[in-house]
Amino acid sequence: MRVRPTLSWTPSEDLPPGTTDPGPVADALSAGGVLVLSGAGISTESGIPDYRGENGSLSRHTPMTYQDFTSSAQARRRYWARSHLGWRTFGRARPNAGHRAVTAFERHGLLSGLITQNVDGLHQAAGSEGVVELHGSLDRVVCLSCGGFSPRRELARRLEEANPGFAPVAAAINPDGDADLTDEQVGDFHVLPCAFCGGVLKPDVVFFGETVPPRRVEHCRALVREATTLLILGSSLTVMSGLRFVRQAAEAGKPVLIVNRDPTRGDRHARARVALPLGATLTTVAGRLGIPLDGQATA
Incomplete structure (x- = not known):
């Protein structure tokens, strides 16, 4: 465990x-x-933003854990809705x-x-x-079933098509690319499976609680x-x-x-x-x- x-x-x-x-x-x-x-x-x-520090996101936000992500379909829905929105902002950041x-x-x-x-x-x-x-990196996605990798931009395109009009206003963007959304804003966001085997997709990052x-x-x-x-x-x-x-x-x-x-x-x-x-x-x-x-x- x-x-x-x-x-x-x-x-x-x-x-x-x-x-x-x-x-x-x-x-x-x-x-x-x-x-x-x-x-x-x-x-x-x-x-x-960073996690800690004076205005760190941990003062208002607990990152998704590996255990929650893998054990709950609703947690995955919440994560991907928030992460999809956060990716739009996160991807515009410059060095x-x-x-x-x-x-x-x-x-x-x-x-x-x-x-x-x-x-x-x-x-x-x-x-x-x-x-x-x-x-790891947010610009890659891995399937937990077949182990295949794919570009995040491809999943972002698929999610846009599956969730037309999804554009809630986030309270903040966090260091893991996760946007702060309420359950009401997440709504019935449609999560997509692996395009190759139908398995669960996860960003190729190490979640809290993961090794x-x-x-x-x-x-x-x-x-x-x-x-x-x-x-x-x-x-x-x-x-x-x-x-x-x-x-x-x-x-x-x-x-x-x-x-x-x-x-x-x-x-x-x-x-x-x-x-x-x-x-x-x-x-x-x-x-x-x-x-x-x-x-x-x-x-």
């Missing part, structure tokens, strides 16, 4: 304070071999300065790898290559072993899927650096936490390293 993960975390008073000096990040990047682990916080400047800076660091040979906990595809949209999507594929976890552990420094960007590290890599790096004596305005569960393992907005911080770091962003000279 899979156990639902903890969805909230309260910082203890003995965590080290954050700093406003991005110097340690610039120093680590200048030496190269940096492995980046990004979280929802790097996408907030693209209009996608911000933080994503562009990470891509620039990669292209200048300063990174050994990039792992993201996000499912929004914005690192790839910014031009990053070899991104390890720890929790990250072991092979993917081992690949990430190998990246940690090969890196000289682990740089956390915009993750509270509340759930173990990301925190385990911080612990692995710390136990191996590798420096851990965090850029996140709020305290994180990994602060006690970090050399420093830069408590500043990500886009501005990474742009400043790029400027110190003489790395241009978007083809323009940095200040």
Whole structure:
């Protein structure tokens, strides 16, 4: 039986304070071999909210769990109605300065790898290559019966045809692409089966309560072993899927650096936490390293 993960975390008073000096990040990047682990916080400047933080979606929204999705047809109806609406907004998000800076660091040979906990595809949209999507991606759909994959855009087209006129106004869009809708707004939304076998379709993302594929976890552990420094960007590290890599790096004596305005569960393992907005911080770091962003000279 899979156990639902903890969805909230309260910082203890003995965590080290954050700093406003991005110097340690610039120093680590200048030496190269940096492995980046990004979280929802790097996408907030693209209009996608994070789970925690000051205005995090968990204060008003509990994400769909794997157990609920697989056991209840009504839960799947609610999920797909909300996700279909959210996809329209989610798909319009564009990379911000933080994503562009990470891509620039990669292209200048300063990174050994990039792992993201996000499912929004914005690192790839910014031009990053070899991104390890720890929790999968919303732009793919998988059938739970035959295991076949298909593009999300194809399912979106089918859902549009099956639900003409479906256009409720959502209260908010969440980091998993789920829109906040009432049961009345969901109504009798028509959920579609796999076009090949008639099975249940699920976005190719790791739901809360679901396990990250072991092979993917081992690949990430190998990246940690090969890196000289682990740089956390915009993750509270509340759930173990990301925190385990911080612990692995710390136990191996590798420096851990965090850029996140709020305290994180990994602060006690970090050399420093830069408590500043990500886009501005990474742009400043790029400027110190003489790395241009978007083809323009940095200040």
